[in-house]
Amino acid sequence: MRMRNKYRKPTTFRCNAGSRCSLSAVVWGLVGCVLMLHLYYLIHHHDGVGGEIQMRLNHPLLTRDLQEVEEEGFQIPPPKGKRSPRAAKRRPKRPTTLIEEFLDESSPLRYLFFPDQRTAINPLKEAENDSLCFYPGRMWLDTNGKPIQAHGGGILYVKRPGMYYWYGENKDGPTYHAHKKGAARVDIIGVSCYSSKDLWTWKNEGVVLMGEETNETHDLYKLNVLERPKVIYNDKTGKYVMWMHIDDANYTKASVGIAISGSPTGPFEYLYSKRPHGFDSRDMTIFKDDDGVAYLIYSSEDNSELHIGPLTEDYLDVTPVMRRILIGRHREAPAIFKHQGTYYMITSGCTGWAPNEALTHAADYIMGPWETLGNPCIGGNKIVRHTTFFAQSTFVVPLPGLPGSFIFMADRWNPAELGDSRYVWLPLTVGGAADQPLEYNFGFPLWSRVSIYWHQRWKLPDGWSRK
Ligand SMILES: *[C@@H]1O[C@H](CO)[C@@H](O)[C@H](O)[C@H]1NC(C)=O
Ligand SMILES: *[C@@H]1O[C@H](CO)[C@@H](O)[C@H](O)[C@H]1NC(C)=O
Ligand SMILES: *[C@@H]1O[C@H](CO)[C@@H](O)[C@H](O)[C@H]1NC(C)=O
Numbered sequence: 001m002r003m004r005n006k007y008r009k010p011t012t013f014r015c016n017a018g019s020r021c022s023l024s025a026v027v028w029g030l031v032g033c034v035l036m037l038h039l040y041y042l043i044h045h046h047d048g049v050g051g052e053i054q055m056r057l058n059h060p061l062l063t064r065d066l067q068e069v070e071e072e073g074f075q076i077p078p079p080k081g082k083r084s085p086r087a088a089k090r091r092p093k094r095p096t097t098l099i100e101e102f103l104d105e106s107s108p109l110r111y112l113f114f115p116d117q118r119t120a121i122n123p124l125k126e127a128e129n130d131s132l133c134f135y136p137g138r139m140w141l142d143t144n145g146k147p148i149q150a151h152g153g154g155i156l157y158v159k160r161p162g163m164y165y166w167y168g169e170n171k172d173g174p175t176y177h178a179h180k181k182g183a184a185r186v187d188i189i190g191v192s193c194y195s196s197k198d199l200w201t202w203k204n205e206g207v208v209l210m211g212e213e214t215n216e217t218h219d220l221y222k223l224n225v226l227e228r229p230k231v232i233y234n235d236k237t238g239k240y241v242m243w244m245h246i247d248d249a250n251y252t253k254a255s256v257g258i259a260i261s262g263s264p265t266g267p268f269e270y271l272y273s274k275r276p277h278g279f280d281s282r283d284m285t286i287f288k289d290d291d292g293v294a295y296l297i298y299s300s301e302d303n304s305e306l307h308i309g310p311l312t313e314d315y316l317d318v319t320p321v322m323r324r325i326l327i328g329r330h331r332e333a334p335a336i337f338k339h340q341g342t343y344y345m346i347t348s349g350c351t352g353w354a355p356n357e358a359l360t361h362a363a364d365y366i367m368g369p370w371e372t373l374g375n376p377c378i379g380g381n382k383i384v385r386h387t388t389f390f391a392q393s394t395f396v397v398p399l400p401g402l403p404g405s406f407i408f409m410a411d412r413w414n415p416a417e418l419g420d421s422r423y424v425w426l427p428l429t430v431g432g433a434a435d436q437p438l439e440y441n442f443g444f445p446l447w448s449r450v451s452i453y454w455h456q457r458w459k460l461p462d463g464w465s466r467k
Contacts, residue, residue, distance in 0.1 A: 098383050098387075099354060099355065099383075099387060102354075102355065102387075102390055103353070103354055103415065105416035105417075113137065113390055113412065113422075114137070114412075114414060114420065114422060115137065115138050115139070116139075117139055119135070119138050119139070120138060120139035120140065120141050120147075121133070121134070121135055121138055121139065121140045121141060121200075122141045122145065123141065123142075123143055123200065123201040123202070124141070124143065124145055131200075132198065132200045132459045132460065133200075133457050133458065133459045134200070134425050134426075134455075134457070134458050134459065135456065135457050136389060136391075136412075136422075136423070136424040136425060136426060136454075136455070136456070137389075137390070137391075137412055137422045137423075137424055138422065139420075139422070140202075140422075140423055142194060142202045142203060142204045143201060143202065143203045143204070144204055146204065147172075147420070148166075148192075148194060148202055148204075148423070149168070149169075149170040149171060149172045149189075149192045149419065150166050150167065150168025150169070150170070150192050150193075150194055150423075151168050151169040151170075151171050151411055151418075151421050152168055152169050152227050152228040152229070152394050152411055153166055153167050153168025153169070153228075153229065153394060153395065153409070154166075154167055154168070154228075154229070154230040154231065154285070154394065154395040154409075155167075155199075155395060155397045155409070156231045156232065156233065156240070156264060157397075157398075157400070158233065158264055162197060162465075163195050163196070163197060163264075164195065164196050164197070164199055164397075165193055165194070165195050165205070165231065165264045165265070166193070166194045166195075166196070166202060167191055167192070167193050167208070167229050167230065167231050167242070168191070168192055168229065168394075169189075169191065169192070169226065169227060169228075169229065170189040170190050170191065170192040170207055171186045171189070171418045171419040171421065172186075172189060172419045173186045173187050173189055173419060174186065175415070175416065175417050175418045175419065178223070178249045178250075182249065182250070183251075183352065183353070183415075184353065184415045184416070184418060185225070185249065185418070186418045186419060187211070187222040187223060188211035188212075188220055188221070188222045188223075188224055188225070188226045189207065189210075189211050189222075190207035190208070190209050190210040190211045190220075190226075191207065191208055191209040191226070191229040191242065191244070191268070192204070192205075192206070192207055192208070193205040193206065193207075193208040193264070193265055193266060195264075195265065198465075199397070199407070199460070205265040205266075206265070206266070208261070208265060208266025208267055208268050209229070209242060209259050209266065209267070209268040209270060210267070211226070219246045219255075219257055219270065219272075219273045220246075220257075220270060223248075223249055224246065224247065224248050224249065224253075225245070225246070225247035225248065225249060225251065226244055226245070226246060226257070227244065227245040227247070227283070228244060228245050228283060228284060228285065228394065229242055229243070229244040230242065230243055230244070230284075230285055230286045230395075231264070232286055232288040232294055232315060233264075233288075234294075234314060234315045235292055236292075236313060236314070237314050237315075238262070239260050239261065239262060239314075239315075240260070240261045240262070240263065240264050240268070241258065241259075241260055241314075241315040241316065242258070242259040242260070242261070242268050243256055243257070243258055243284065243286045243296065244256065244257045244259070244284075245257075245281065245282055245283060245284050245298075246273040247282070251282065253273075254275065254280035254281055254282055255273040255274055255275050255276075255281060256273060256274065256275075256276055256281050256284055256296065256298065257270065257271075257272070257273040258270075258271045258272060258273070258316055258317070259271060260316065271316065274317075276296055276298060276307070276309070276318045276322075277307065277309060277318060277320070277322040279298075279300045279301065279307060279322075280300055280301070280302065281298040281299070281300055281307075282298065282299045282300075282303060282332065283298065283299045283303075283332035283333050283334065284296060284297060284298035284299070284334070285297050285298075285334050285335060285336060285395070286311070286315075287336040287337075287338075287366070289338070289366065290338070293310050293311075294310070294311040294315050295308055295309065295310050295311065295336075295366055296308070296309055296311060296318055297334045297336060297345070298334075299331065299332045299334070299350075300324075303330055303331075303332055303350045304327070304328055304329075304330050305324050305325065305326055305327040305328060305329065306324070306325045306326045306331060306334060306347075307322050307323070307324055307325070308322070308323055308325055308366065308367060308368070309321050309322035309323065309367075321367075323367045323368050325368045325369070325370045326347070326361065326370060326372070329372070330349060330350050331347035331348065331349065331350070331359065332347065332348055332349075332350050333346075333347055333348040333392045333393045333394060334346070334347050334393070335347075335393045335394060335395050335396045335408075335409070336366075336396070337396040337398060337406055339403070339404060339406075339430045339448075340403075340404075340430075341364075342362055342363070342364060342430075342447070342448070343362065343363045343364075343365075343366045343370075344360060344361070344362050344396075344430065344450055345360070345361040345362075345363075345370065346358055346359070346360055346361075346376060346393045346396065346408065346450070346452075347359055347361065347393065348388060348392045348393055353413045353415040355387035355388055355389075355390045355391060355392060355412075355413075356386075356387065356388070356392075357375055357377075357385075357386045357387070357388065358375060358376060358377060358388040358393055358452075359372055359373070359374065359375060359376075360372075360373040360374060360375075360376045360450040361373065362447045362450075371447070373447055373449075373450065376408075376428070376449075376450045376451055376452045377389065377452050377454065378451050378452065378453050378454065379453050379454035379455070380454035384454060385454075388410060388424075389410065389412075389424050389426065389454055390412050390424075391410035391411055391412040391413075391422075391424035392410055392411050392412075392413065393408070393409075393410050394409050394410055394411050395409040396408055396409065396428060397409060399460070399464050399465070400465060401463055401464050401465050402461070402463075402464050404429055404430050404431050405427065405428070405429050405464070406427075406428040406429070406430075407425050407426070407427065407428065408425065408426050408427070408428040408452045409423065409424075409425050410423070410424040410425075410426075411423065411424070412424050426452050426453060426454065426455060426458070427452070427453050427455070427458060428450065428451065428452045428453075429450075429451050429453075430448050430449070430450050430451075431448050431449065
């Protein structure tokens with residue numbers, strides 16, 4: 001069936017062009033034009049200007065720790081003795097691969113993928129040396145001590161209060177199958193928002209876009225589907241605009257929905273849904289470029305390709321301009337980011353709730369052509385790298401103080417209990433040896449390598465938020 005992808009969600013929204021404010025912009029404000037020119041000259045022609053500038057130039061040192069490759073000890077369990085062919089027919093086979101173990105809710109290895117509450121990341125518990133540490137796959141509690149509910153999410157940075165807002169699906173309800181062939185699902189509760197200054201201590205700002213309990217004709221009626229919400233800020237209208245995947249329980253509606261708010265913490269007013277450019281649209285994300293133009297990127301033609309097109313100036317609709325990219329590649333869960341003028345995108349394959357291998361794509365122009373590089377995952381072991389650390393991309397967060405360093409956000413879906421799906425956040429860097437493109441494309445530059453490093457435990461380097 002074509003709606004096979006009820007799965008996961010992704011996304012991206014790129015935060016603010018504002019946070020990309022260049023080094024020169026900072027210095028301008030501080031020193032004034034003449035001094036600035038002088039400084040600029042110094043920075044570019046002499047080593048060691050000192051202070052903040054030097055720190056930024058040296059950021060690879062700060063991030064070196066993050067690039068250390070960590071091996072992971074996942075082992076496939078030994079087979080549980082021989083079974084007669086007849087017995088094998090009567091009962092389903094025991095899972096034999098780690099992916100099957102992952103999907104098997106009674107697997108003895110379950111604790112590896114979904115460690116229990118005792119290991120939860122808990123900002124209330126002042127574990128001195130664990131403070132600010134990310135533990136991919138562990139439960140993650142907010143400042144009320146409740147598990148964070150922001151799946152398939154994305155992050156918006158608002159410069160004025162210096163606050164990060166994390167939006168995602170609230171899936172804090174029972175998981176069930178609507179009918180025999182239906183995918184595991186949770187009724188729509190709404191879009192949650194959490195706020196943080198350090199990307200680790202998250203305060204629940206509540207459900208900022210509510211599902212609809214009773215009105216069956218409403219897009220947000222609880223028996224429908226809302227996935228991968230992303231929010232960007234429109235500088236011209238002063239509004240926060242949310243885009244999301246809207247569908248019915250069978251994934252036949254395949255539309256995008258748009259909501260708007262005057263505040264990052266909502267409430268958001270739901271406006272409408274549509275099929276962008278007249279095409280089916282499932283996993284999607286939005287990306288706001290440095291020049292303020294925002295784009296919608298969505299899986300289309302039954303997830304066989306991606307479509308990309310600019311939004312209108314108010315971000316409330318698409319324009320008629322659209323390009324097909326990654327045709328025939330069957331990618332979903334797009335997460336886009338930009339570094340030094342080049343656009344990068346991480347995507348997953350389409351295998352339902354089961355994890356698969358991520359790919360990196362790059363482009364000089366956001367509308368394409370896009371070129372496919374390779375699997376960005378590094379460390380762990382082979383199975384971990386081939387399953388994107390048992391997770392699926394949803395967003396890439398730029399770190400304002402560390403150009404070239406990002407946080408890769410992914411969802412480790414738990415199809416048996418979707419509300420207990422976990423977050424896998426890992427350091428992503430751009431740089432180093434160029435990748436060989438997967439397909440030969442005459443005339444293209446060689447791209448920088450995009451790397452996502454596996455860590456069981458990691459933290460951001462000091463100074464990551466310095467600007
Ligand atoms: C960090 O905490 C753990 C217990 O949570 C402890 O075993 C370890 O020794 C601590 N390490 C340091 C460097 O304090
Ligand atoms: C139900 O939702 C539809 C679609 O949004 C809307 O047109 C209609 O007015 C709503 N009905 C009620 C009773 O609120
Ligand atoms: C989804 O499909 C199932 C099986 O084909 C059908 O019974 C059900 O009515 C459909 N639901 C919707 C909302 O279209």
